[in-house]
Amino acid sequence: MSRAQRGRMKRAWGTVSFYHKSFYDFLCDPSRSSRFCTTTLEARGQLFDVRLRRHLALASNYIYHDFTGLALAPHTLRYASIMSWPHLDERVNRFILELAFGFITADILHDCHLRAKYSELVIRSCQFQALRDLNYRKSLIVDISSGRPSLDLGIILGLNLGVDRIIPGTTFSCLGPPAFRQFDAATFLEMVEVLKKHEIISPYDSTFSSKLKSSFTRQPGTTKTSGLFLLGRGDKAIYWYWEYSIELQYFHEFHTVDLVQAMKLYQTEKFEMWEESWTPPGISTSS
Numbered sequence: 001m002s003r004a005q006r007g008r009m010k011r012a013w014g015t016v017s018f019y020h021k022s023f024y025d026f027l028c029d030p031s032r033s034s035r036f037c038t039t040t041l042e043a044r045g046q047l048f049d050v051r052l053r054r055h056l057a058l059a060s061n062y063i064y065h066d067f068t069g070l071a072l073a074p075h076t077l078r079y080a081s082i083m084s085w086p087h088l089d090e091r092v093n094r095f096i097l098e099l100a101f102g103f104i105t106a107d108i109l110h111d112c113h114l115r116a117k118y119s120e121l122v123i124r125s126c127q128f129q130a131l132r133d134l135n136y137r138k139s140l141i142v143d144i145s146s147g148r149p150s151l152d153l154g155i156i157l158g159l160n161l162g163v164d165r166i167i168p169g170t171t172f173s174c175l176g177p178p179a180f181r182q183f184d185a186a187t188f189l190e191m192v193e194v195l196k197k198h199e200i201i202s203p204y205d206s207t208f209s210s211k212l213k214s215s216f217t218r219q220p221g222t223t224k225t226s227g228l229f230l231l232g233r234g235d236k237a238i239y240w241y242w243e244y245s246i247e248l249q250y251f252h253e254f255h256t257v258d259l260v261q262a263m264k265l266y267q268t269e270k271f272e273m274w275e276e277s278w279t280p281p282g283i284s285t286s287s
Helices: 003-013 021-028 030-036 041-059 090-114 125-133 136-146 185-197 259-269
Strands: 062-066 069-072 151-156 159-167 170-175 201-203 224-231 238-245 250-256
Touching: 021 030, 041 090, 041 125, 041 136, 062 136, 069 136, 090 136, 136 170, 136 238, 136 250, 170 259, 185 201, 185 224, 238 259, 250 259
Parallel strands: none
Antiparallel strands: 062 069, 151 159, 159 170, 170 250, 201 224, 224 238, 238 250
């Protein structure tokens, strides 16, 4: 989810902030707050579990309307019915729920990215099962529909300095200089292997017909490393492609429901698409 989308959500529903910084310091210091500390592995694991359950609950209230759209499920008559504190305007409720759905899924994935070295300690076996069963497709469709088909600031791999490019069916993301200096390739590849080990992702080959023999490939004569995966299972899955170059100082990734279109566009436009004035060939970006 882009920072602009997060900003719109905050403006629509408000925020909660600490009146006095000392209380924040208290909650973050286990020697002071003990079982109330919010930064322990146990507390992070509990928050992770809440996010998983909320994602599954939200996904159950949507059905596929068409290839790139969702609608409320027949058992869900109104958006307000699945909210604890609904707004009087159903349009606002829809907006908030769609942003929340993308927000929660993004945070789940960012947790995996940021805690790769500790994920198998923090994430329990039942949570890995839940990660396999998340509806990444519905979340991506909602995230795309709630954003603008344009260039936007984004949060990539937990870093706040990325850029998102949203087009119908796909979100492209980029970390370039100087943000790339914060990219830890070893931790990222460890995260990929953890997700692969627990069958949350599965390798997918460039011909779209059979599994790869390895999780990712390194290009001969360059520092470029890339990987193509299915994220999720069955009709809940989406395609995830990532690529980075230590030499050229960039990390790119995209999540898509249309691999052929996304890969074709990426292969021809992967360096140009991050320019503000760029327009996808054959795709309208008018609002």
